Amino acid sequence: MPRRPILPPTVAARLVIGDVPAAIPALLERLSGGGGTLRTLSTVRRSPAGTDRAAETVEIEVEVEGLDEAGLIAAIEATPGVISHRLTRSLDRIFGKRVIVIGGGAQVAQVALGAVSEADRHNLRGERISVDTIALVGEEAIAAAVRAVADLPRARLLVLAGSIMGGDITRAARELREQGIPIIALNMVGSISEVADLVVSDPVQAGTMAVMAIADTATFDLERQRGRRY
């Protein structure tokens, strides 16, 4: 399985611009003109026309690689239609690496308990590890969520927490591993345990191991545990 590489640092800014299709392309042109590459863009909120401004505006957050903070500000200030802007901190410096937990509510909650407690211990030593969860039911919904983990920024490991998973969930899990995201599964009914990197019976321990596997401050190596059951 290819390991998902760690991306180089970015600089980030929040800006308010007119909410027209041409606004973001105009900004991007200036960013790329200075050698910057857009890595993330989020729409934070929108102000409808007629409230506090004459026209619709939108507040966006951008993370850019290949520019320093001065270069980012210069590119933004050269863009027509920018109403206001300020530098922010990249989300990876705030929320860090993400463990994603998907499955049934009771088990997701127990995995989260273990993972949050373990993340706390590593975050105290300078890591930034978030634990993000969604409780879902049904093969289709869970398989779609597993596939979508690849689209989540900063997602580094998935824990599947349930009592029975197979079929399309197993196919989705295989696809996700090919994208470089390892999977820990609870010991459960179904074919999912054949594709998981590690199978763990206790959900609290599964959450703890998930955080240990992605923490730079831990000595746990998932590669050496591949295919094992606890």
Add this chain to the structure above:
Amino acid sequence: MPRRPILPPTVAARLVIGDVPAAIPALLERLSGGGGTLRTLSTVRRSPAGTDRAAETVEIEVEVEGLDEAGLIAAIEATPGVISHRLTRSLDRIFGKRVIVIGGGAQVAQVALGAVSEADRHNLRGERISVDTIALVGEEAIAAAVRAVADLPRARLLVLAGSIMGGDITRAARELREQGIPIIALNMVGSISEVADLVVSDPVQAGTMAVMAIADTATFDLERQRGRRY
């Protein structure tokens, strides 16, 4: 406090493009030419030069408003330098609204327990609610995380779970509320309880109430509880 408006639906696609600064501007030009507005862009992964391809490539996920799926595909296919592409589902249709929990590990874990269990019940009835957490220590780190919640896509409510919070955390909480994100705080030492929308002593109940407050399938109205303590 302004309520954060729900954004209109988007269409989403995953594409592999050459990793050069001009690649994303070229795509954006086609999207906006068709009347589409970029709402989200995430960098999913990068393939370095010399592995499976001759040049560096990057895989990105985009969510676009103002186009239908056919329009999005047409714009992507008209863009030079796109190596492959496929339609995906918008993350808001998969992971939905997010409750963010920030604070000390022990309390974050208990809030998550309540929130995940309650989200499970609403997700069974057709909602999509995620519970995302980070365990942090220190005024500076927590204040920065509170401010950054405004940048998290789909974040709808913040729970502050700790034993003492004030100072710059309280200022950050006030700023976040002005951005339309309500805050539930545990009953704790410090000025945070003066700015929170609701103060709850039991962390499991705080998590439960947080999910109820953003669920369309619940009848709990945070507006009517503002300033109360439980």
